[in-house]
Amino acid sequence: MLNETLKPLAELPDVSFIDNDTIDAMMQRLVSNYERRYQEITGKEVTLGAADPMRIALYAVALDLYQTEQYVDRAGKQDLLKYSYGEFLDGLAANRSVSRKEATAARTTVRFTASETKDYALAIPAGIRVTNGDGIYFTTVEYAEIAPGDEYVDVEAVCTAEGTEGNNFLPGQVDILVDPLPYIQSVANVTTSEGGAARESDESLAERVYLAPSGYSTAGPTDAYVYWAKTFNAGIGSVVPVSPEPGKVDVYVLMADGSMPGEELLQELQDYLTEERIRPMTDLVTVKKPEAVEFSIDLTYYINRSDQAKAVTIQENVKKAVAEYTTWQTSEIGRDINPDELVQRIKAAGAKRVELTAPTFAVVGETQVAKCTASAADNGGLEDD
Structure with a gap:
């Protein structure tokens, strides 16, 4: 679903730099121009039949000319935020001093605990690796030390892989020391890892370009x-x-x-x-x-008997529709809990009807967000149309 911020862009009238030309219209123009010009030069009328070699040759020329028009249309549209994408969007964003955010790595705080207190400092060099034991590694970003008489020190660590894969490790899950350190008994993250993000999408970049003047x-x-x-x-x-x-x-x-x-x-x-x-x-x-407003999903859906042959596909589509609704409902602050949206998506997925027990409509405050705590979507079976 389109970002709310970008809806005004989507609602702008479509623009065509080739006056909405079509391949059929171009073919007809070439044939018509040929027949007219032939008569002007020779004084004789000519009609190019469907299988006339000249008509076929003109059609072939039209294909290349229309492809050229498509390049022209695309080139013009890349100067408009509504249509721009990829490297074109990067160039358009630069006009407003906005650049695409590259992928970032998740961060967390790792506690290094000594086997016993010492009367001297225990060094924790930068670059020490810790892992969850399943291929995800974090490295300390700066030198730290356990001070004399202290039992532990907390050190910031960054995931070695950029993107979201280092996110959401709960405290205690990253607890294996990869690079041995003397007198260190244990390691464990004390905060949930977060902050990792994939390279910024076109939609996100377009949104920031749209908002950029406000930042001035x-x-x-x-x-x-x-x-x-x-x-x-x-x-x-x-x-x-x-x-x-x-x-x-x-x-x-x-x-x-x-x-x-x-x-x-x-x-x-x-x-x-x-x-x-x-x-x-x-x-x-x-x-x-935001404050969480909890809701649950509990429903039974039915499939038309005439759709029996594609019932398995419909079930998969309904499952996907419920997941997409959950994402839609919970990803925007202040979005009211709207069961009609859920029913609409399930019917669009191919279901005949829906018996909905939960959720019910609920107003979500300006600084609140809906949070799904449980989800059950049962197949009630086939029904006569």
Whole structure:
């Protein structure tokens, strides 16, 4: 589903740099022009039949000419944000000093615990690797040491692989020391790993280009905080800035996959948004996670007997529709819980009808987000049409 921010772009009238020309129209023009010009030069009428070699040759020429028109149309559209993609979009974004965010690696804090306290410091060099034992590695980003008399030290570590695969390791899951260190008894992450993001998508980049003019202002417009939050980390999805009272701004953020941001990312984002080049002098900025409004999915769907031959496919499509609805419902702050959307998607997947027990419609506040706690979609079987 199209990003809400970009809907005004999608609603703009379509533009054609070739006046909506078609291959059939071009073929007819070439034949008509040939017949007219032939008569002007020779004084004789000619009609090119469907199998006339000249008509076939003109059709072949039309194919190449129309392909050239397609290149012209595409070239023109790449200067418009509604159509631009890939490297063309990168070039268009540069006009507004916006660049695509490259993939980033997840981060976490790892605790190194000594086997016993020492009267001297135990060094933890930068680059020490720890792992979860399943092929995901984190390395310490700077030198640290366990001070004399202390039992442990917490060190920031970054995943060796960029992207989302290093995200969401709960405290204690990254607990294997790869590079041996003397007198270190155990290691374990003490925060949930987060912050890893894939290379920014075209849709995300287009959204930031669209919002970029708001970032030029130091007056603190709503879109400016949205722009800067999404610029900070490509993994951030929904952003809702609110002002509970004059001079104060609360920025609520949700990750693009619908998950809640961790405390470390919230603090890093808050530090970023309070930089002088971003934050108006009069604003006290606080970054928060939205409040979760829980709901569940409980339904039974039925399939037309006339669709018996494709019942298995419909079941798979319904399963996919429920998953896509869950993502849609939980990935935007302030989106009301809407059971009609779920029913519509299931019927579009091929079901005849739906008996829905849950969810029921519920208003989700401006700084809240829906969270699915359980999901059950049962196949009630075939019914007469």
